Amino acid sequence: MTPFKSSAVLFAAATMTAAIEIIAAPAPQTPKAQTPPPGQAAQQTGQGPAFRAGIELVSLNVTVTDGTLHYLTDLQSDDFSVFEDGVKQDVTFFNRTHLPIALSLLVDTSASMESKLPTAQEAAIGFARRLRPQDLAEVVDFDSRVVVLQNFTNNAADLEQAIRKTSAGGSTSLYNAVYIALKDLKKVVAKNVDEIRREAIVLLSDGEDTSSLLPFEEVLDLAKRSETAIYSIGLRSNEGPSTSTKGFKEAEFVLRQLSQETGGRAFFPNLLADLANVYGQIGDELSSQYTVGYTSRNPRRDGIWRRLVVRVNRPNAVARTKQGYFAPTSH
DSSP states (O other): OOTTOOOOOOSSGGGHHHHHGGGOOOOOOOOOOOOOOTTOOEEOSSSOOOOOTTOOEEEEEEEEEOTTSOBOOOOOGGGEEEEETTEEEOEEEEEOSOOOEEEEEEEEOSGGGTTTHHHHHHHHHHHHHTOOTTOEEEEEEESSSEEEEEEEESOHHHHHHHHHTOOOOSOOOHHHHHHHHHHHHHTTSOSSGGGOOEEEEEEEESSOOOSOSSOHHHHHHHHHTSSEEEEEEEOOOSSOOHHHHHHHHHHHHHHHHHHHHHTOEEEOOSSGGGHHHHHHHHHHHHTSOEEEEEEOSOOOOBOOEEEEEEEESSTTOEEEOOSEEEOOBOO
16 A cells, blocks of 8 residues: 555544544635625625524525536526425525535545556546636545545645555545545535635545445435535446445445435446546536525424425426535534
């Protein structure tokens, strides 16, 4: 394995959470926001939604496509209807400009990736080069262990250098890697509206988790509580044995669920040569999203899961966002 691999793998499941958080990089801070007029849907061009004192805004990143899966980017706030547990909400914030992005690039470097890794590296580097100066990204590789090769930066050369450091070997700690990325992104999450960034994880793997101490259910719960969209890329195995097929089916289920619950998307290219195009599709989607915000009509602070549905007043349009969120608590 590469000398850059750290010893972050934990010796017991009970200490996993505490130790794993040490890896996360510090996040930049930005100034506080101003408050908008109450009761008015803010349509801003360069800023995020503003909070009123004591009011919690539910912010959704929404992707809208037509019947041919082309992105619709000309919608207005009154084209959107948001439903929480079946109750229509009042949209109080709307943004269709390109908000900055904070994302984590996760690359599977387990032994089974050895022949695929050079192509995967080039595709990930091409994606990193598309990032804008206001975007931030980190690079995380995972096999038996998980390591952040590059903390959050907007320097494409540093990201490329980190991606090229990856080497294949070991087993697959996919759940651990997603957990670390979610914790890292949480440090970038806005404390006020001027700090708002869209958050995303772009996860590349070719098989099921084989060595994480964290269970999938815990990682999925953390993902559902986050503001992070997970984009999964599952590389199909060319080996052929039934055990390999079974393992990939399990991995496919995991990747699909992570993406569906968080409003992302799962990709399963048939050819390794399609990988660059998949990364390109993810980049296109991230640059075509809307941010829609509302204050829930449900005042209860009970910590209960609330199901979300977004509809668009446009023929054949389909809106995709995270499937729900946990209500705040009084603690």
